[in-house]
Amino acid sequence: MTIIKNDTEVLKNYINGKWVDAISKETLDVPNPATGELIAKVPISSRDDVDQAVSAANEAFHTWKKTPVPKRARILYKYHYLLNENHEKLAQLVVQENGKSYKEAYGEVQRGIECVEFAAGAPTLMMGETLSNIAEDIDSEMFRYPLGVVGGITPFNFPMMVPLWMFPLAIACGNTFVLKPSERTPVLANELVELFSQAGAPKGVLNIVHGAHDVVNGLLEHQDVKAISFVGSQPVAKYVYERAASQGKRVQALSGAKNHHIVMPDADMSKAVANIISSAYGSAGQRCMACSAVVVVGDGESFVKALKEKADELIIGNGMNDEVLLTPVIRDSHRKKVLEYIEKGVEEGASLIRDGRKEMDEMTEGTFLGATIFDHVTPEMTIAKDEIFAPVLSLLRAEDLDEGLEFIRKSRYGNGATIYTKDAKAIRQFREEADAGMLGINVGVPATMAFFPFSGWKDSFYGDLHVNGKDGVNFFTRKKMITSRFDY
């Protein structure tokens, strides 16, 4: 198995236990964002490719759903072993195709492995419920069953973790799966599927179809696909949610974010600065839990000065270099949109206290952008409202915690929010009133682990049941109720 690609090979789809060429001959280049070097070519598959994969998954479902749950779980134990064995190689591949630092990539692989650990608990997680004597001589039992074929559509920013949010649990619950990875980071996905087949997954249980819109629409509209798990940007999440739901499918669609960090006057300033720098600029700000807006409560001048000094010290470059924190954004087309946001921020009157465009001009290869900070941003400005998904941080000034919480309430997004303080009363008020699904108390990236739901609110999530935890089990199973009389 080749882990690090270094050629212009066209990736294959994996259908019914075999690596196959896409029917469509259209391809897209996959460059390394730090160097521009071509890593691979990804096929832009057609609906015919989707139909083949769904048909294989549907066929496999008939036997997979009857495979005893502990036997299904044992494949995940083996998979867990193989992922651990390949931890470093998988992390290198994340760096190569996504551009993030090796340390972050290593952590991402770990987060993915934890999802497999959780899913391996399927025999316990899938247990039903019973109640004897609901009426005289009558008992009630609830059993869980899989849904059928599930489609998974994933973004570029977590090529390891996000697919593993989806298919291990779905498959452990007895479903079969068709994965459509991001066309910008498709290489690692093939390694994940290869290792899953080495772990003993029968043919057709996990399939992969590379591509873009046509593959997504093919999954959304296929009558044999019973559920869609999606993670990506807000407009696409809403589209996927509406389109799949209109076809009668179960959908969870995780979407964009604008995560506010409130810095109270009593906070430990050096720790708050360190957390915010790492949250805002790690992975070049391309994390759905990245800090993108800081609410500075009170005077805050010393905090702002310290933040800017730390941003000035950031080392920018290739993620394989240990000292680097600031890595490239995914593509030049994305960087162009970010540059438009920077111009918009200036036009709308925010103060650009650190301009990352100067580092961009210094880097001759790769899609880099230096750490950018706007101060005196107001909630009405475009840069305060939109997800920019880049190393661009907005500082908003607030009189007190109430005003800071009001900024969070006004945001259309509600993925995460953090407060930095030692004040128990402020912490409690923040916990009760912050209008977001994942909160941090003195924590820079309050992303939840696999046994809890990844719980975005408002326009950060469309659906009901979130990924991971018991929500994930409920999403991937349907319930059957048995009512029995015994005095017959």
Ligand code: NAD
């Ligand atoms: P994206 O929306 O561009 O792409 C996500 C997936 O949707 C890809 O597989 C892509 O091929 C497909 N897609 C894109 N446009 C489409 C269209 N018009 N029709 C059909 N399919 C389409 O997202 P991205 O840029 O790859 O990822 C970054 C986004 O994902 C950010 O907005 C980020 O906040 C979000 N994200 C959210 C979470 C979360 O948990 N809420 C986690 C990770 C990423």
